[in-house]
Amino acid sequence: AQTVTQSQPEMSVQEAETVTLSCTYDTSESDYYLFWYKQPPSRQMILVIRQEAYKQQNATENRFSVNFQKAAKSFSLKISDSQLGDAAMYFCAVNAGGTSYGKLTFGQGTILTVHP
Amino acid sequence: DTEVTQTPKHLVMGMTNKKSLKCEQHMGHRAMYWYKQKAKKPPELMFVYSYEKLSINESVPSRFSPECPNSSLLNLHLHALQPEDSALYLCASSIRGDLSGANVLTFGAGSRLTVL
Numbered sequence: 001a002q003t004v005t006q007s008q009p010e011m012s013v014q015e016a017e018t019v020t021l022s023c024t025y026d027t028s029e030s031d032y033y034l035f036w037y038k039q040p041p042s043r044q045m046i047l048v049i050r051q052e053a054y055k056q057q058n059a060t061e062n063r064f065s066v067n068f069q070k071a072a073k074s075f076s077l078k079i080s081d082s083q084l085g086d087a088a089m090y091f092c093a094v095n096a097g098g099t100s101y102g103k104l105t106f107g108q109g110t111i112l113t114v115h116p
Numbered sequence: 117d118t119e120v121t122q123t124p125k126h127l128v129m130g131m132t133n134k135k136s137l138k139c140e141q142h143m144g145h146r147a148m149y150w151y152k153q154k155a156k157k158p159p160e161l162m163f164v165y166s167y168e169k170l171s172i173n174e175s176v177p178s179r180f181s182p183e184c185p186n187s188s189l190l191n192l193h194l195h196a197l198q199p200e201d202s203a204l205y206l207c208a209s210s211i212r213g214d215l216s217g218a219n220v221l222t223f224g225a226g227s228r229l230t231v232l
Contacts, residue, residue: 033217043204045159045223051195052218093215094201103172104221 002027002094006107011084014115019076020067021110023092032096034068034075035104040088048090051075079112087114118143122207125185128230131197137227139207142218146172146213148190149221151206159206161170165190165227197231204228 013019036048051059057088067076092107120141128139146164151159165184181193204226210219
């Protein structure tokens with residue numbers, strides 16, 4: 001089984017500032033992948049960033065980067081130079097093999113508000 | 117074409133109606149998924165089709181009936197639904213049909229279902 005916990009139901013940030021969203025996960029598998037998805041009010045889930053567990057280097061996509069701490073099973077998302085368009089619900093997710101084969105498990109989500 | 121298209125965007129139905137949700141992708145993806153999402157909650161997996169065969173059924177009630185007529189199309193047939201089935205229904209697809217943890221899901225914008 002795999003679980004994901006996002007302990008921050010809501011976060012807010014000023015435009016152009018930096019914000020970090022927290023995520024912890026648990027899986028018994030050694031090979032797994034971690035994801036951050038964004039869901040704006042338009043409802044469509046959009047992939048923000050992906051991290052392979054076997055890679056030590058933290059993934060980066062433009063203003064988005066992760067802090068992956070494998071031993072601590074922590075996978076936080078940092079958004080730099082926040083923009084109004086970053087306002088959305090952010091979901092952390094894990095996908096492993098084994099008995100969770102094919103199943104993307106999401107955390108409860110963090111609502112991010114960006115203030116102008 | 118890099119999209120997953122879902123129709124209709126909104127659907128209102130009575131408990132005795134029969135309706136269908138449709139999902140289409142032309143990206144050559146080999147796996148397709150149905151998720152159910154309640155307001156401010158994470159998506160919950162319902163069904164997965166891999167190479168047009170049903171691979172995962174997350175113990176979904178039989179009033180939901182999936183169908184995959186071809187590799188580009190996924191339907192969800194609805195019959196005798198309950199008001200608690202009102203939710204956003206998300207379709208997704210992934211390029212790999214082997215349902216490994218590496219799969220990146222591309223989501224549609226969802227169909228908002230209201231059961232009266």
